[in-house]
Amino acid sequence: MTYVSAQLRKLVIERANQRCEYCLFPQSAALFSFEMEHIIAEKHRGSTEAENLALACPYCNRAKANIKTRRNYHKLNK
Numbered sequence: 001m002t003y004v005s006a007q008l009r010k011l012v013i014e015r016a017n018q019r020c021e022y023c024l025f026p027q028s029a030a031l032f033s034f035e036m037e038h039i040i041a042e043k044h045r046g047s048t049e050a051e052n053l054a055l056a057c058p059y060c061n062r063a064k065a066n067i068k069t070r071r072n073y074h075k076l077n078k
């Protein structure tokens with residue numbers, strides 16, 4: 001897995017309001033730390049940049065093949 005810089009990680013976490021971007025579960029209520037997840041997998045040529053990264057709880061990270069983020073794309077900072 002490609003290294004995600006601390007700066008990029010921070011941006012994604014703040015954008016997600018520290019919630020899983022799939023199920024919206026808050027990181028603060030979780031006993032485990034969330035993961036930085038490629039929406040389009042790297043093996044499918046997904047890039048390591050903010051728009052292709054989502055904060056995901058471990059459950060969604062494993063299940064994500066069948067679900068989509070609830071992110072509001074129009075709110076993305078460009």
Ligand SMILES: [Zn+2]
Pocket residue numbers: 020021022023024025056057058059060061
């Ligand atoms: Zn989740």
